[in-house]
Amino acid sequence: MSPLGPLLLATLLFCIGLYGVIARRNAVLVLISVELMLNAVNINLVAFQNLLFPDDVAVSGMMFAIFIIGVAAAEVGVGLAIVFNMFRNRASIDVDDVDLMRW
Amino acid sequence: MTGHDVIFVLIGLLTASAAILTVTSKNLVHAALFLAVTLAGIAGVFLTLAADFLALVQLLVYVGAVAVLFLFGLMLTRAPIGREALDNQNRGLAIAVSGGLFVLLSTLIIGAVSSGALGETSVAEVTGPRIEDIGIATFAEWVLPFEVLSMLLLAALIGAIVLARPESGESGEEAEVTRIEMGDAPASEGPQPLPDGSAPELTSGKRSEGSS
Numbered sequence: 001m002s003p004l005g006p007l008l009l010a011t012l013l014f015c016i017g018l019y020g021v022i023a024r025r026n027a028v029l030v031l032i033s034v035e036l037m038l039n040a041v042n043i044n045l046v047a048f049q050n051l052l053f054p055d056d057v058a059v060s061g062m063m064f065a066i067f068i069i070g071v072a073a074a075e076v077g078v079g080l081a082i083v084f085n086m087f088r089n090r091a092s093i094d095v096d097d098v099d100l101m102r103w
Numbered sequence: 104m105t106g107h108d109v110i111f112v113l114i115g116l117l118t119a120s121a122a123i124l125t126v127t128s129k130n131l132v133h134a135a136l137f138l139a140v141t142l143a144g145i146a147g148v149f150l151t152l153a154a155d156f157l158a159l160v161q162l163l164v165y166v167g168a169v170a171v172l173f174l175f176g177l178m179l180t181r182a183p184i185g186r187e188a189l190d191n192q193n194r195g196l197a198i199a200v201s202g203g204l205f206v207l208l209s210t211l212i213i214g215a216v217s218s219g220a221l222g223e224t225s226v227a228e229v230t231g232p233r234i235e236d237i238g239i240a241t242f243a244e245w246v247l248p249f250e251v252l253s254m255l256l257l258a259a260l261i262g263a264i265v266l267a268r269p270e271s272g273e274s275g276e277e278a279e280v281t282r283i284e285m286g287d288a289p290a291s292e293g294p295q296p297l298p299d300g301s302a303p304e305l306t307s308g309k310r311s312e313g314s315s
Contacts, residue, residue: 004213004216005108006152007216008212009119011205011208011209012122013119013122013145016123016126017122017126018197019126019198019200019263022193022197022200022201023194023198024188024191026131028173028180029134029312032135033125035165036141039142043264045144049154052221054232057236058240059232059236059240062157062231062232062237063241064231066157069160069164071255073164073169074255074259077172078262079135080176084180085267089113
């Protein structure tokens with residue numbers, strides 16, 4: 001199995017997530033797009049680990065993927081708490097409305 | 104092209120189309136459900152890459168917890184439905200940036216793989232590390248990052264609870280003031296007296312004016 005397929009799929013998912021981050025206005029949908037980008041990176045790490053370096057004793061690619069899953073879970077928790085606070089304070093979760101700290 | 108590759112291509116097509124529907128869907132709940140399909144498809148990709156443990160972790164953490172968390176997030180916040188309300192004016196810019204990045208990256212990847220810069224690329228049979236190897240590596244070589252990650256999760260848990268509590272000191276008082284300005288904010292549990300005692304009259308006056 002060639003690493004070309006997984007790498008191209010990961011690139012496609014990353015770019016779809018990037019499109020979502022730029023184009024969406026709803027803060028929860030922006031968080032969903034960030035999740036897509038993180039998962040694309042996970043596919044890359046696992047493909048490199050299992051297809052190119054299968055003899056690595058430290059299983060670095062897989063450990064990085066597990067750490068990314070943990071950090072992404074923490075990010076979603078804190079991000080949704082911030083979105084709820086924003087909704088309570090401004091009655092809107094439009095990211096274009098949040099310009100309080102804009103220069 | 105072996106049967107393994109055919110299965111990978113099918114799962115990849117499913118994952119990619121679900122991801123495109125996630126970022127283009129007009130319905131918020133549909134977007135979250137398509138995200139769950141995408142994450143399950145990525146778990147399938149992990150299975151075809153012989154990473155069984157990671158596929159199960161993906162199903163547990165993402166499809167089980169994160170997708171449900173996003174559904175709660177969408178249902179607890181009220182947002183208008185429709186493309187104009189969900190997308191901003193940057194769609195052309197977004198398509199240009201992400202499409203350009205995709206063309207650039209895929210050109211680089213295809214060039215690197217076909218020129219042999221990655222070494223022996225075509226593996227006959229995909230093999231992954233056993234779960235024992237992953238466990239031994241976790242607690243032998245990666246034990247310090249592992250413990251730091253556990254502290255990060257604890258801090259994120261406490262931070263999320265403190266941020267999401269309704270009566271969290273400064274932000275709670277600020278919420279009362281902003282609700283009066285917006286007019287269509289969610290109903291509160293009645294006017295609450297502020298320390299100086301002047302705000303409750305203002306609150307009730309504004310509210311009756313808005314309803315009449």
